[in-house]
Amino acid sequence: MKNFAKIGLLAAAAFALPACSSLGAGESGFSSFAAVQVKRVSVGDGSLSVVAPRPWNRTRPLGYVDIRVVEDWTLNGPYLDGISFVSGLKNDRYLVYQRRTTSQQVPKFRSNMTPPEIAAMIESLFRVRGGAIEYRTLGIAPRPFLGTNGFQYDYEHLDTDELWRKGRAVGAVIDGRLYLILLDAARSHYYPATLPDFEAIVASAQLRRG
Amino acid sequence: MRKTTIALAALALAVPLGGCVETRQYADVQFTPPQGQYRLLVLRPDVTVGSLTTGGMVEPRADWTEQARTNIIAALRAQQATRGGETLILDRRNQLQGVSAEEVAEVERLFYAVGQSIVLHKYLGEYLPTKRGKGLDWTLGQDAVKLGQKTGYDYALFLHAEDQVASTGRVALGVIGLAGCFVGFCAPNVGGATQIDYAGLVDLKTGEVVWFNVVRAGSQVPGIKFGELRTPAGAAQMVERLLGRMKPGQAVRQAMERR
Numbered sequence: 001m002k003n004f005a006k007i008g009l010l011a012a013a014a015f016a017l018p019a020c021s022s023l024g025a026g027e028s029g030f031s032s033f034a035a036v037q038v039k040r041v042s043v044g045d046g047s048l049s050v051v052a053p054r055p056w057n058r059t060r061p062l063g064y065v066d067i068r069v070v071e072d073w074t075l076n077g078p079y080l081d082g083i084s085f086v087s088g089l090k091n092d093r094y095l096v097y098q099r100r101t102t103s104q105q106v107p108k109f110r111s112n113m114t115p116p117e118i119a120a121m122i123e124s125l126f127r128v129r130g131g132a133i134e135y136r137t138l139g140i141a142p143r144p145f146l147g148t149n150g151f152q153y154d155y156e157h158l159d160t161d162e163l164w165r166k167g168r169a170v171g172a173v174i175d176g177r178l179y180l181i182l183l184d185a186a187r188s189h190y191y192p193a194t195l196p197d198f199e200a201i202v203a204s205a206q207l208r209r210g
Numbered sequence: 211m212r213k214t215t216i217a218l219a220a221l222a223l224a225v226p227l228g229g230c231v232e233t234r235q236y237a238d239v240q241f242t243p244p245q246g247q248y249r250l251l252v253l254r255p256d257v258t259v260g261s262l263t264t265g266g267m268v269e270p271r272a273d274w275t276e277q278a279r280t281n282i283i284a285a286l287r288a289q290q291a292t293r294g295g296e297t298l299i300l301d302r303r304n305q306l307q308g309v310s311a312e313e314v315a316e317v318e319r320l321f322y323a324v325g326q327s328i329v330l331h332k333y334l335g336e337y338l339p340t341k342r343g344k345g346l347d348w349t350l351g352q353d354a355v356k357l358g359q360k361t362g363y364d365y366a367l368f369l370h371a372e373d374q375v376a377s378t379g380r381v382a383l384g385v386i387g388l389a390g391c392f393v394g395f396c397a398p399n400v401g402g403a404t405q406i407d408y409a410g411l412v413d414l415k416t417g418e419v420v421w422f423n424v425v426r427a428g429s430q431v432p433g434i435k436f437g438e439l440r441t442p443a444g445a446a447q448m449v450e451r452l453l454g455r456m457k458p459g460q461a462v463r464q465a466m467e468r469r
Contacts, residue, residue, distance in 0.1 A: 027335075027342050031337045056340065077327035077338065161322060
């Protein structure tokens, strides 16, 4: 979810390079991505842990625009696929960093939200921050998650690059906090290719005890 | 007159320092450049040509873009004619029998996102640890495989080109930047036009992106050009820079060196 800001910054950096300084750093230096190994790892603020079935790449925190309970992973790059983790978003908090003066706002999460209301919040995230020009809800259904009654939300959206992307979110509100794992990927190839990983990650998800 | 001479001398000195042409290609480790009787499908080049205004903004120009695309397609035809393979270059999306324009568009759009990802993660330092040092590891998946099955082509070549042409005002501002110290104040030098092109070759039997190349041509002095896509010569130069020297993948090169 922080990837919306990150992609913008990366694109700006790419085109702000002085004429022919170089084609870029290639595969050397410091990258915004760090490796995720195949073992149990904590995500977000550490209150949620998961196991990925193969190595993934996690986005390093971006400082002032960072939401502590949100973490993003990708396999092939954020243009093509991504998994976002929400590890206990509190009542009256936002999923993404946004200025109060911004005209179009993603609504705050409220503890008493129903699954359709959480789905609407995710839709506004993609419309307002992701620039989706068309958006379709494919289904909302009950689904167990983290040992409680959660929900599964399937959707797809057409973005400004004219590419259809497809997503699945599995979440639950536990003790008034939102726990959610969301896959969003190019509908062609990348969504079906990463869905088994997503399902394995969802099945492995555990809350930190204590 | 003397000031003019000094300004021109300064301009001439600045030219070698003021810009360059760079190219860097990546390939799948097992990639061997197509040879013999291969069948190559070249998708409609994705081209944008704009005017670099005095203030540094880029205004896209539809007429220049169309002119550049026509030149690039002509240059591609001329270049591929010398290669020996059977090549079809699409200038419209509805040219393929048995494949709808929408199917072609879907593959083009997916490649565009894949191409952006390759540029970001292989060239600009934002490497993905899971792909670092592994050559190219991106695919267009079954959409590309289906395109190959329906058309009988072995490879698809995608080409993306962005060119900025410095406006008269931008050139004038650049000259003031160079000569400003001679006319009473030191105006800052302003950047010139930049051309960024990339091409990707997709194996239509597997869907994998097997070869990718980026060319960046830019000058820090407006008015100094390193190729312009609006001219046939500039388009031919760009096509040659991009596709002229396709190198095999790492594993293939190592095997060749051992022989």
